[in-house]
Amino acid sequence: MEHVVVVGAGLGGLRTVEFLRAEGFSGRIILVGDEPHEPYDRPPLSKQILAGQWPEERAVLHRGGLADLDVSLHLGASAVGVDRAAVELNDGTRLRYDALVVATGVRPRRLPGQPDHPELHVLRTLKDCRGLRDSISRARSLLVVGAGFIGAEVAATARMAGLQVTMLEALPAPFARVLGEQMGQLCARLQTDNGVTVRCGVRLEGFLDTSPGMSRNSNGGIAVRLADGSIVRADCGVVGVGTVVDGGWLAGLEVPTEGGLLCDATGVVEGTGNVYAVGDVAAWRHPTVGDRPRIEHWTSATEQAAVVAQRIAGKQVTRHADVVPYFWSDQYELTLQLVGRCDLATSVEVLHDPGVIRGTVAGYFANGALVAVLAFHAPRLLNRYRKLVATGASEHEVRSTAAELASR
Numbered sequence: 001m002e003h004v005v006v007v008g009a010g011l012g013g014l015r016t017v018e019f020l021r022a023e024g025f026s027g028r029i030i031l032v033g034d035e036p037h038e039p040y041d042r043p044p045l046s047k048q049i050l051a052g053q054w055p056e057e058r059a060v061l062h063r064g065g066l067a068d069l070d071v072s073l074h075l076g077a078s079a080v081g082v083d084r085a086a087v088e089l090n091d092g093t094r095l096r097y098d099a100l101v102v103a104t105g106v107r108p109r110r111l112p113g114q115p116d117h118p119e120l121h122v123l124r125t126l127k128d129c130r131g132l133r134d135s136i137s138r139a140r141s142l143l144v145v146g147a148g149f150i151g152a153e154v155a156a157t158a159r160m161a162g163l164q165v166t167m168l169e170a171l172p173a174p175f176a177r178v179l180g181e182q183m184g185q186l187c188a189r190l191q192t193d194n195g196v197t198v199r200c201g202v203r204l205e206g207f208l209d210t211s212p213g214m215s216r217n218s219n220g221g222i223a224v225r226l227a228d229g230s231i232v233r234a235d236c237g238v239v240g241v242g243t244v245v246d247g248g249w250l251a252g253l254e255v256p257t258e259g260g261l262l263c264d265a266t267g268v269v270e271g272t273g274n275v276y277a278v279g280d281v282a283a284w285r286h287p288t289v290g291d292r293p294r295i296e297h298w299t300s301a302t303e304q305a306a307v308v309a310q311r312i313a314g315k316q317v318t319r320h321a322d323v324v325p326y327f328w329s330d331q332y333e334l335t336l337q338l339v340g341r342c343d344l345a346t347s348v349e350v351l352h353d354p355g356v357i358r359g360t361v362a363g364y365f366a367n368g369a370l371v372a373v374l375a376f377h378a379p380r381l382l383n384r385y386r387k388l389v390a391t392g393a394s395e396h397e398v399r400s401t402a403a404e405l406a407s408r
């Protein structure tokens with residue numbers, strides 16, 4: 001492998017380049033990114049940078065420039081086509097490759113009829129964050145459509161800035177499908193305890209005030225109509241209803257892209273020999289479960305990049321990705337942490353119940369084995385359970401551990 005092209009200059013793309021050099025790869029590396037910025041970190045976009053607590057520069061992932069990586073950068077350039085030998089950019093450049101790494105992430109899903117309104121936002125990029133931050137700084141109220149992690153974190157940041165916040169969710173409780181209803185209710189309580197109005201089980205029928213006259217008026221606010229006929233208004237809004245893979249430019253590879261790029265357990269896109277995928281766009285075969293989930297976690301992008309770099313550099317693959325996935329979310333004064341795969345669970349059990357949200361820990365089981373643990377600001381407890389998730393500990397073993405930890 002002499003020429004590596006990495007498309008997507010975000011977390012997964014940058015980490016691939018860093019790991020390639022760390023593995024001693026001395027060939028040519030080209031990094032292509034459609035944003036004008038050097039690779040930056042996304043988690044602060046819904047937290048410290050949205051709140052104005054951090055300067056934007058603090059999100060830069062590789063401090064001090066990329067010169068030490070000896071990488072040829074094409075920023076502000078989109079990959080628009082690809083075949084098994086080269087990538088084509090929107091300025092007509094053709095970049096030949098021996099190995100291609102697709103690290104293009106995902107785009108926010110839009111609702112049917114979602115208007116382009118200056119006060120209605122999605123949140124994925126620094127540009128999105130700047131727009132939302134400006135709106136929040138002028139607004140007294142925020143409408144959050146979708147109580148997922150992005151919506152929950154934006155709600156928390158806006159509440160802490162003093163805005164009135166209303167959150168709309170179609171499910172009976174936030175995350176009910178993934179975390180189960182009980183833990184979903186706890187996530188809702190974290191919001192309501194902090195003054196957010198949470199309306200679950202609602203169906204959004206459409207947006208109002210989207211006429212050209214209104215949408216040109218940046219003070220016009222936004223309004224939605226719900227299926228029960230009620231109307232919810234706010235000065236600004238954010239839609240956080242999941243993500244989609246934008247795979248149009250990959251058509252020339254003739255592989256499926258809709259649910260993510262299907263990869264083996266070392267990141268090779270199935271049906272290709274020299275195309276790899278990392279990060280949110282990638283659906284790797286899980287090493288033990290055997291399915292191919294698309295895991296949109298910060299840690300997964302980094303772990304996957306390490307494996308792909310070893311493969312491309314011709315090293316023995318000693319790294320592993322996604323064996324026990326890890327995700328965190330900061331909301332108000334709490335950090336929620338999730339290890340493992342609660343999507344596999346058939347039952348949930350509260351392992352630690354201090355009577356308040358902080359310190360609550362739940363275990364997720366499939367066929368009597370621990371598959372995931374969710375902790376509301378209990379990092380030490382979570383660390384104790386991490387190993388038990390990795391080994392698929394039995395309910396009995398998990399309960400004994402919970403009793404032992406509770407007695408301390």
Ligand SMILES: Cc1cc2nc3c(=O)[nH]c(=O)nc-3n(C[C@H](O)[C@H](O)[C@H](O)COP(=O)(O)OP(=O)(O)OC[C@H]3O[C@@H](n4cnc5c(N)ncnc54)[C@H](O)[C@@H]3O)c2cc1C
Nearest residue numbers: 008010011012034042043078079104105279280296297298
């Ligand atoms: C607001 C926010 C908060 C988050 N908070 C957390 C958190 O608290 N904890 C956690 O575990 N995870 C969090 N995440 C998820 C985490 O940031 C992602 O999992 C991670 O960024 C994935 O990295 P990636 O490289 O796959 O994608 P990205 O970081 O999105 O990078 C992909 C890059 O590719 C570019 N691109 C796309 N198409 C093309 C093309 N055709 N040509 C060229 N470039 C292209 C994109 O513009 C982007 O710059 C958060 C995500 C967001 C958006």
